[in-house]
Amino acid sequence: MKLIKVEHAYKIYKNGTTAVADLSVSIDKGEFVFVIGSTGSGKSTFIKMLYREEKPTSGIVNVGGIDVAKLRNSKVYKLRRRLGVVFQDFKLLPKLTVYENVAFALETLGLTNNEIRPKVLKAIDAVGLKEKARNLPSELSGGEQQRVAIARAIVNEPRLLICDEPTGNLDPETSKEIMTILDRINKESETTIIMATHDKELVNKMKKRVLVIENGVLVSDTKKGSYKVHESVKDSKKKYS
Amino acid sequence: MRALRILRRSIRDSFKSIFRNFSLSMASIICITITLILVALSMFLSYNVNQITTSLEQELTIVVYLDKDVTSENKKEIENDLKTMENVEEYKIKSKDEWKAEMGKENETLEHALKYFEENPLLDSIIVKVKNVNDLKETAEKLRKYDFVQSAEYGEGMVESIISVFDVISIGTFGIVIALIVVTFFLISNTIKLTIFSRKTQIEIKRLVGASNAAIKIPFVFEGFILGIFGSIIPILLSIYGYTILYNETGGYIYTKIITLVKPFPFVLVVSLVLLVIGSFVGMIGSWLSVRKHLKI
Numbered sequence: 001m002k003l004i005k006v007e008h009a010y011k012i013y014k015n016g017t018t019a020v021a022d023l024s025v026s027i028d029k030g031e032f033v034f035v036i037g038s039t040g041s042g043k044s045t046f047i048k049m050l051y052r053e054e055k056p057t058s059g060i061v062n063v064g065g066i067d068v069a070k071l072r073n074s075k076v077y078k079l080r081r082r083l084g085v086v087f088q089d090f091k092l093l094p095k096l097t098v099y100e101n102v103a104f105a106l107e108t109l110g111l112t113n114n115e116i117r118p119k120v121l122k123a124i125d126a127v128g129l130k131e132k133a134r135n136l137p138s139e140l141s142g143g144e145q146q147r148v149a150i151a152r153a154i155v156n157e158p159r160l161l162i163c164d165e166p167t168g169n170l171d172p173e174t175s176k177e178i179m180t181i182l183d184r185i186n187k188e189s190e191t192t193i194i195m196a197t198h199d200k201e202l203v204n205k206m207k208k209r210v211l212v213i214e215n216g217v218l219v220s221d222t223k224k225g226s227y228k229v230h231e232s233v234k235d236s237k238k239k240y241s
Numbered sequence: 242m243r244a245l246r247i248l249r250r251s252i253r254d255s256f257k258s259i260f261r262n263f264s265l266s267m268a269s270i271i272c273i274t275i276t277l278i279l280v281a282l283s284m285f286l287s288y289n290v291n292q293i294t295t296s297l298e299q300e301l302t303i304v305v306y307l308d309k310d311v312t313s314e315n316k317k318e319i320e321n322d323l324k325t326m327e328n329v330e331e332y333k334i335k336s337k338d339e340w341k342a343e344m345g346k347e348n349e350t351l352e353h354a355l356k357y358f359e360e361n362p363l364l365d366s367i368i369v370k371v372k373n374v375n376d377l378k379e380t381a382e383k384l385r386k387y388d389f390v391q392s393a394e395y396g397e398g399m400v401e402s403i404i405s406v407f408d409v410i411s412i413g414t415f416g417i418v419i420a421l422i423v424v425t426f427f428l429i430s431n432t433i434k435l436t437i438f439s440r441k442t443q444i445e446i447k448r449l450v451g452a453s454n455a456a457i458k459i460p461f462v463f464e465g466f467i468l469g470i471f472g473s474i475i476p477i478l479l480s481i482y483g484y485t486i487l488y489n490e491t492g493g494y495i496y497t498k499i500i501t502l503v504k505p506f507p508f509v510l511v512v513s514l515v516l517l518v519i520g521s522f523v524g525m526i527g528s529w530l531s532v533r534k535h536l537k538i
Contacts, residue, residue: 091442091446104450110243152450
């Protein structure tokens with residue numbers, strides 16, 4: 001069952017830069033997909049289009065039945081409630097505790113405290129931070145902060161988890177921990193995970209589906225792939241630059 | 242129920258964030274306080290100038306002196322016409338004997354001098370109060386046209402220049418009030434904009450976790466509202482107590498009894514209400530507009 005369907009998507013910025021060009025891809029429910037590419041390749045723009053931080057200039061970007069291109073600014077929350085997003089810089093609220101940071105996502109949806117509490121504790125437990133629920137982000141390590149961000153992203157049990165370079169600020173050991181958590185979430189709850197990364201070692205080790213984007217073009221899509229940049233990238237550079 | 246919960250949490254969050262961002266909140270409150278004090282001062286000035294000019298204008302009358310040999314028919318004729326004249330508020334007939342008695346009371350020498358005349362040398366007159374002092378001249382001209390009217394006087398020249406000065410002062414002070422309200426709006430909304438800018442990430446995160454635009458805006462709008470109310474407390478207290486003390490100390494007038502001040506009640510309450518409305522609404526609107534900027538993609 002297709003969860004994401006992208007057909008001939010283009011993203012051209014006002015200054016004329018083509019960030020994504022004629023990109024078509026579909027992703028099934030429960031898949032774990034890496035999106036790789038060099039800096040400025042367009043992988044972040046592609047990721048941002050999935051959660052409607054960027055709007056495609058043309059083409060179709062359908063996420064869980066929602067046509068992102070047609071989604072009005074005031075209705076973006078409808079898409080965001082169906083997915084979770086994790087960033088390289090964690091994006092936690094510094095003055096809220098771990099518990100409050102995770103609960104915050106559910107509070108904005110208008111759930112009661114009795115509904116919120118078990119969900120938050122479950123999410124914090126899933127990332128192994130039960131003992132630190134009352135700590136502030138500043139009292140946690142980078143890896144722990146990222147785990148809070150993951151807990152916040154999964155607390156609403158989304159069908160899709162988008163991770164934009166979640167291990168970018170972490171050391172290899174902590175990165176492995178984060179990947180273990182993400183892998184478990186993917187397997188246990190069949191949450192589809194799309195992860196943009198630069199980390200060759202992680203990609204090669206995980207043996208998941210890999211999309212390679214260079215110069216806005218999808219140059220490779222391999223099941224159980226590894227980190228490789230195709231020679232064809234150079235040709236595409238000439239074509240779209 | 243869900244909407245109510247979101248609203249309740251919004252109010253709670255706005256109080257929390259006022260205290261969590263204490264220094265910026267204080268900056269906003271002080272800014273609102275200072276500008277509202279200026280608005281209050283200009284309102285007091287404007288209303289009082291208006292009151293003074295109005296009361297002075299009300300003192301302006303036309304005195305119509307009738308000929309010595311004026312008949313009672315003539316008097317009836319002019320009286321009937323005065324009743325129908327548009328600009329005439331009221332009139333009072335003052336006979337030459339009344340004048341004589343009045344002048345005698347005011348000045349002993351005059352009283353003595355007037356006794357030497359066999360016949361009262363003064364003239365019968367009509368004192369006319371007008372509705373609109375700007376048309377004083379036209380009304381006087383009309384009254385001069387009667388054959389039996391010797392003169393119709395109102396302090397020509399000087400009165401007109403006083404009226405035009407009053408008009409300029411009234412328009413000027415009103416203009417200052419409006420300008421200050423506009424400046425207040427920009428000052429307050431800019432300060433709030435700074436407060437909100439520092440919480441850009443918070444707005445971004447709220448959006449990411451699926452908060453609707455309204456759910457993001459409401460706490461900020463409440464915050465602006467609360468800051469506006471806090472900021473208007475001191476100006477309101479100053480208005481109520483300061484003006485009442487000023488009124489009581491001066492006895493309600495400045496220099497002469499013609500220049501009277503507006504009575505404190507309910508005047509200060511109206512000013513306070515206006516300050517509260519400006520503070521809270523500008524706070525709300527300022528927040529609304531500032532958050533809106535961060536919600537565009």
